[in-house]
Amino acid sequence: MRERTGLTARRRAGRLRAGRRAGPWAADAxxxxxxxxxxxxxxxxxxxxxxxxxGPRISGPLRRRREGRLAGGVATxxxxxxxxxxxxxxxxxxxxxxxxGFGAAAYVAAWLLLPAExxxxxxxxxxxxxxRRGIALAAGLVSVLVVIMLIGTALGAAWIGSLAWPGVIxxxxxxxIWRNADPDEQASLRRVARPALDLAADYPRSRIWAxxxxxxxxxxxxxxxxxxxxxxxxxxxxxxxxxLVVAAILLLLGPWWVRIARDLxxxxxxxxxxxxxxDMAARVHDSVLQTLALIQRRADDPQQVVQLARAQERELRGxxxxxxSPGSLEGQATTLADGVRLIQQEVExxxxxxxxxxxxxxxxxxxxxxxxxxxxxxxxxxxxxxxGAPVVSLFAxxxxxxxxxxxxxxxxxxxxxxxxxxxxxxxxxxxxxxARRGGVATVRSSPGEGxxxxxxxxxxxxxxxxxxxxx
Amino acid sequence: MTGVPRVVIVDDHxxxxxxxxxxLGTDVTVLGEADDVAPAITLIGECLPxxxxxxxxxxxxxxxxxxxxxxxxHPQVRFLALSASDAPExxxxxIRAGARGYVTKTISGPDLVDAVRRVAAGDSxxxxxxxxxxxxxxxxxxxxAPGAAAPSFDPELDQLTPREREVLRLIARGYTxxxxxxxxxxxxxxVESHVSSVLRKLQLSTRHQLxxxxxxxxxx
Numbered sequence: 001m002r003e004r005t006g007l008t009a010r011r012r013a014g015r016l017r018a019g020r021r022a023g024p025w026a027a028d029a030x031x032x033x034x035x036x037x038x039x040x041x042x043x044x045x046x047x048x049x050x051x052x053x054x055g056p057r058i059s060g061p062l063r064r065r066r067e068g069r070l071a072g073g074v075a076t077x078x079x080x081x082x083x084x085x086x087x088x089x090x091x092x093x094x095x096x097x098x099x100x101g102f103g104a105a106a107y108v109a110a111w112l113l114l115p116a117e118x119x120x121x122x123x124x125x126x127x128x129x130x131x132r133r134g135i136a137l138a139a140g141l142v143s144v145l146v147v148i149m150l151i152g153t154a155l156g157a158a159w160i161g162s163l164a165w166p167g168v169i170x171x172x173x174x175x176x177i178w179r180n181a182d183p184d185e186q187a188s189l190r191r192v193a194r195p196a197l198d199l200a201a202d203y204p205r206s207r208i209w210a211x212x213x214x215x216x217x218x219x220x221x222x223x224x225x226x227x228x229x230x231x232x233x234x235x236x237x238x239x240x241x242x243x244l245v246v247a248a249i250l251l252l253l254g255p256w257w258v259r260i261a262r263d264l265x266x267x268x269x270x271x272x273x274x275x276x277x278x279d280m281a282a283r284v285h286d287s288v289l290q291t292l293a294l295i296q297r298r299a300d301d302p303q304q305v306v307q308l309a310r311a312q313e314r315e316l317r318g319x320x321x322x323x324x325s326p327g328s329l330e331g332q333a334t335t336l337a338d339g340v341r342l343i344q345q346e347v348e349x350x351x352x353x354x355x356x357x358x359x360x361x362x363x364x365x366x367x368x369x370x371x372x373x374x375x376x377x378x379x380x381x382x383x384x385x386x387x388g389a390p391v392v393s394l395f396a397x398x399x400x401x402x403x404x405x406x407x408x409x410x411x412x413x414x415x416x417x418x419x420x421x422x423x424x425x426x427x428x429x430x431x432x433x434x435a436r437r438g439g440v441a442t443v444r445s446s447p448g449e450g451x452x453x454x455x456x457x458x459x460x461x462x463x464x465x466x467x468x469x470x471x
Numbered sequence: 472m473t474g475v476p477r478v479v480i481v482d483d484h485x486x487x488x489x490x491x492x493x494x495l496g497t498d499v500t501v502l503g504e505a506d507d508v509a510p511a512i513t514l515i516g517e518c519l520p521x522x523x524x525x526x527x528x529x530x531x532x533x534x535x536x537x538x539x540x541x542x543x544x545h546p547q548v549r550f551l552a553l554s555a556s557d558a559p560e561x562x563x564x565x566i567r568a569g570a571r572g573y574v575t576k577t578i579s580g581p582d583l584v585d586a587v588r589r590v591a592a593g594d595s596x597x598x599x600x601x602x603x604x605x606x607x608x609x610x611x612x613x614x615x616a617p618g619a620a621a622p623s624f625d626p627e628l629d630q631l632t633p634r635e636r637e638v639l640r641l642i643a644r645g646y647t648x649x650x651x652x653x654x655x656x657x658x659x660x661x662v663e664s665h666v667s668s669v670l671r672k673l674q675l676s677t678r679h680q681l682x683x684x685x686x687x688x689x690x691x
Contacts (some may be wrong), residue, residue, distance in 0.1 A: 335556040354577060358603035358643050361610060391577070393599060393645030397606070452644070 011307060063117040064110075066458075067401065071189065072111035072177070101166030116185075127180040133263075134179040138172040140260040145171055147249055151242065167394035184438030184458075275436070280429045286378055287315055292383065294350070308350075336403065337362045339373040340396045343380055347392075353384040354391045361398030363459070368437040369403055372457040375441060378429040379407040379453040387411020402458045410450040416443045430455070476591035479518065480504045481511040481537060482526040487576070490554075491524060494580035499587055508532045512540045515548060521591040525570065527554035527561045528560070534561075535568035542569045551590045553578075559604040567674055572596025595670045602642035605673060609636075629676050631669060638665045655679055 062081045064073035075093060079086035097103030115123045128134060149164055177188060291312040298304045333339040337359040344357035363369060376394065383392045389411030396405045416426070426443065430453065434441040438458055445451035477500045480488050488504045495501060502518045505511035508531035515523055515537070523541070527534045538550050552562065552572040562573050571590045574583065575598055586596045597605075609631045631639070634655075641651045648666075652659040 183675070262503045356575075356577075356599055356645065358599055360603050360606045360643070390579075393643075395599070395640075395644045397640065397643075410645075 064114045065117055072107070072114065072185070074107055074110040074114065077114065077117070101163045101170070105166035105169040105173075108170045108177070109175055112173050124177055124180050124185075128176040131180055134176050137179070137260055137264070138175040140257060141175060142168050142172050143253055144257060147253070149245075151246060169253065183435050187438050197442060209454055232267075278428060278432060278436075282374075282433055283319070286374070286381075286429055287319075288312060290381055290385075311350075333365060333373075335362050335364055336369055336373070336396060336398060339365060339370075340376070340394060340405075343373065343377045343392065347377075347380050347384055351381070351384040353389075355380060355384070355394050357394040357396075359396045362397045363403060366460075368439065368457050368460075371433050371437045372403055372405060372439060372455055375430045375433045375439075376405040376407060376453050378433075379405075379455070382426075383407055383409040383411065383451065383453075387413070389450065400459075402456050404457075405455045406452060407455075408450065408452040413445045413447045413449045413451050414443055415447060476501050476521045476587055477502050477518075478522050478524060479511075479515055479520040480507075480524045481534075482524075483507060483529055484526075485556070487526075491583070494583055495587070496580070496584075498584045503596075508520060508536045508540075511537050515541050515601060516544065519545060519548060521549065522587050523548060523550045524553050524587070525550050527552050527558075527565050527573075534565045534570070538568040538570055549590050549593070557605070562601060563673070564606060566601070566670070569674065571670070572598075573601040574598045575600055586597070589608060597639070597666055599643045599645055600625050602639040605631075605669060606636065606639050606643065608673075622665050629672070631672065632684060635665050635669050638662055639669060642666075648663060 060081075064079050065076040065080055066073055067076065069076045070090070075089040076086050078084070079089045093103040093107050095103065097107070112125045112128065113123050145167055146164070149167070174189075178186065181189065276329070291308055295305050295308055298308070333342050340357050340359050344355045347353070347355050365373070376396070380392060380394055383389065387409040389409035393408045393411075394402070394405070395408075429445075430441045434455060434457065440456050442454045443451065444454070475498065478495065479502050481504070482488050482491070483506045485506070488506075492501050492504075502520050503514050505514045508529050511523075511525075511529075515603055523537070525534045525537060531539070534550075534552060534554075541548055541550075550565075552565045552570045552573040553576060554562065554573070566573060571593075572586065572595050574586050574596060578586070578598070589596050613643045637655065638651055641654060646654065648659050648662045655662075
């Protein structure tokens, strides 16, 4: 039976690829609100008396929407609340941002002040109030901005002054959002900023030299022309004054800025280290700790213990020296259905309990879907190990907006609130792993009733538009 | 349907037939066994059981050959497909031929007896796997472009309602009908009627997508 499942899973993948390219997820049960990138429903444009294309309207207080957002979901939220087309709202923000900077400031302020639709702890602003380091950081960066603007104004570019307030609000707001938003919102912020970051990171070294050389030439030429303008030396006086003022400011605020910059770097490193640690802990738990638990249970069967230990040793070596992470399906599976099948085979082989695995639809593995699979694997292993159920159900479905996996057993169940703190399985390997990629894990269990773990991972807008499988 | 259901077992593996007979025990009367298409048709015609437990894979033409041959003459005989092979095209073909349900051979004894009783009573039996197949088969969009949709497309038959989809999803997640009823705040009878309606759509739909789905898989 299992030999055939593999074959069918692959066939299914091929079939769906062909089917979906022909027509994306039409007809059955359209979501209540179409994703923002989709065209407005046909007919609405014909009926609407005004020129604006309109979208469906959602009542209730104004909230930032998660569905179809590009950055903070402000435009999607506004569009949904007032029944406008999201593209019109976005265009309004962009145009007013370009004209006066007001659009950017308004957007950031709304991001900060409006709660997200599913937020339980209010707006980001309420969290930011308690973030003293974040406020200090924002103040520091704002002071840099103000100095730049002062210099600009002194040099005669008065228009820079008009950007002052929007600029200050935008900058300070972004800093506070960056530090206080949910992990998945940070991920979306990162996605927006990625082109700029990539540009900075991939800057070739030769370019830096070229830039330095050009700067040097300009500097020499500028100084030469200043000195050559000897007869009108009086014109240099305001410039000298400006230099003095800048020097004074640098002397006064410079050390503070340097400290902020250094703090930023250390904090970023600390965050990276913490994430690495969490990732590592999750992986060690999934592989080594699980195997050790298994060995304790099979202590009366020496042959099996040896076999388990050997398999674990191989896996650990592969990870430490070969860079292949344990528990990851990297390199073995390329699609969700493949991954689910691998989990089924691995768990059945290792624990001897049948896993009823069912996949509906398919999609390629990206970072997020791989994390989802790793969490699903952990949930399945937990179920076969602890529940005592004779069979475990593993159901994966690819939907237009998300990928969902459900792991269910009819075993003894447990009280999720009473799990001991050092049991990393649920907290690290499932909840945190999902949250890091913007997904959600919920566990429903009560003693005697069995357990169901639901894992939902949103799909990226681009993939959604392509119908799941890029051609 | 009251009393003990009378059953015929059709499977080409003797060992498996014996196993099923033992599992069913005294809750079900086994009238006879057959190991291929032709003997099965004769046997069913002779003893007219309530339910035929039918292997999807048979040497002489597959389970659907038995279903199609018997249903014309004896529409009251009901079929429950039972299979170790999970090839969706075969399962869907047997259901489309007229079987009232599908369970995998890993099913436990009591569950199998329960499934036989339900089929005998005229209900349908969906295993999680069948629910997954059906969701998959109905998930693909009907027709590539709205303009070029298949002319035979009938929304009544060729599309699942959101509720039916929800019920199938829960079956695929391993819920029993009773648990589904509790989850969706409906009665178990309503769950049953949703499932029967899905079965009817599966059997009657001439949906281009569905037939193509089956053929494509067969060819693949």
